[in-house]
Amino acid sequence: MNISEIRVLIGDDSILARKQMKDILEEVGVKNIEEAANGQEVVEKFRSFKPDIVFLDIVMPVKDGTVAISDICAEFPDAEIIVISSVGTQSYLKQAILNGAKDFVQKPISSSKIEEILLSRFERS
Amino acid sequence: MYTQLFGNYLLSKNIITPDQLVDAIRKRNDVFVQPNTIAMHFKLISATDAEYVTKIATDKDSDFISTAINLGYFTREAYDEVKDNTLPEYLFLGQSLINDGILSSSKLEEYIVEYQSNNEMIDLELYSDQKDNLDQLLLNLFIIANEELPLYIGKYINLLFTNLIQFIGEDFTPLNFLPCEEYPVSLCSYQRINGVHPLTMYLDLDEKVALEFASRYVGESFTEIDEYVKASLEDFLNLHNGIYNVNLSNESSIEMKLDPPVFIEDTSITPGEKEQLYMLPIVYPFGTINFLFEIEKQETTSLF
Incomplete structure (x- = not known):
């Protein structure tokens, strides 16, 4: 699938982090982007938006990222969820991967890393 | 990081007062490091000789460099070779203190040498191979001077200063920890760290400082307090x-958990019965950032 056709869901409680991620995705050529500000919203938007890939923070209010991953993967076992967080500790990483996350990126994010993740899964637009 | 701690070192030795330090840092952006200070920094001339040359130059209504060259202290080529080199931050602070008449050139040189010698530093700008010395310096300046502070705070502020250098800028000087009974906040984000070394951290700024802080952190120019400026305070603390x-987790196999960061404004922080609150002001030329540490009283475990 071409990057310009994919649907991306950003789950982060920081409006700044969401904006920065959205700017990077648009630069790479992504056109369909949805945002969620907490773990519960991520689960709900996953059901309605059906994204091809999710970039998800861990530490979030209402429902944290690891629980959101678990909820999504219970319903959608093939969900492509990439964790983007400042807390890449052993326990958080282990839990995220066990719950179904496919990759982990330590914050602060770089556009080259996001591009690399997308190009390893989708075609350049 | 040694360069950021030089101002605090002068404070700890009662060479300057906090007000003098803050004033010198605020003037940082307007400071022009004088040729005599540059020549001394690059060891073209000693402080004593530089003061002598300055006197002769003033008497003859000439400039410092021409006078020093005429007197044979160094050559024009030698000065030209170093004059455009990047200067360390502590030299701007030192020049600011000299301009304010708080230090003489020779005293500045003396204190820099003493600071380097006390901390076994080879060069104030080279610190990558001097981690143990840096840990010890942070302990001496911030922790041992405050007996009630747990030692793990040394690790915390070491990383905090590193992240400030990386994400906000290297032109800061930390003051000393101050215990607080109550603290009124302006624009503030806070975050709780749970685990064996529980800690609640607050980052508080006034509006003017918050705008510059956010502009530096995000790399965009903010002119009014909006949700992005507020989010930048939370984002920095969370990062x-x-x-x-x-x-x-990696170095000590200690697993801590973070609560999501929270933004508050125009309220006050009062520590619980079991906690103590300490303020650590960080002074930038654009203003002061206050970090507040809410720490459990009984914490004494060392991570060093």
């Missing part, structure tokens, strides 16, 4: 605390 937790 820093996250990296702190990763380091604890």
Whole structure:
């Protein structure tokens, strides 16, 4: 699938982090982007938006990222969820991967890393 | 990081007062490091000789460099070779203190040598191979001077200063920890770190400082307090605390958990019965950032 056709869901409680991620995705050529500000919203938007890939923070209010991953993967076992967080500790990483996350990126994010993740899964637009 | 701690070193030795330090840092952007200070820094001339040359130059209504060259202290080529080199931050602070008449050139040189010697530093700008010395310096300046502070705070502020250098800028000087009974906040984000070394961290700024802080952190120019400026305070704290937790996990196998950061404004912080509150002001030329540490009273475990 071409990057310009994919649907991306950003789950982060920081409006700044969401904006920065959205700017990077648009630069790479992504056109369909949805945002969620907490773990519960991520689960709900996953059901309605059906994204091809999710970039998800861990530490979030209402429902944290690891629980959101678990909820999504219970319903959608093939969900492509990439964790983007400042807390890449052993326990958080282990839990995220066990719950179904496919990759982990330590914050602060770089556009080259996001591009690399997308190009390893989708075609350049 | 040694360069950021030089101002605090002068404070700890009662060579300057906090007000003098803050004033000198605020003038930082207007400071022009004088040719005599540059020549001394690059060891073309000693402080004593530089003061002598300055006197002769003033008497003859000439400039410092021409006078020093005429007197044979160094050549024009030698000065030209170093004059455009990047100067360390502590030299701007030192020049600011000289301009304010608080230090003489020779005293500045003396204190820099003493600071380097006390901390076994080869060069104030080279610190990558001097981690143990840096840990010890942070302990001496911030922790041992405050007996009630747990030693793990040394690790925390070491990383905090590193992240400030990386994400906000290297032109800061930390003052000393101050215990607080109550603290009124302006624009503030806070975050709780849970685990064996529980800690609640607050980052508080006034509006003017918050705008510059956010502009530097995000790399965009903010002119009014909006949701992005507020989010930048939360984001910095969350990023820093996250990296702190990763380091604890990797280096000491200690797993801590973070609560989501929270933004508050125009209220006050009062520590609980079992906690103590300490303020650590960080002075930038654009203003002062206050970090507040809410720490459990009984904490004494060392991570060093």
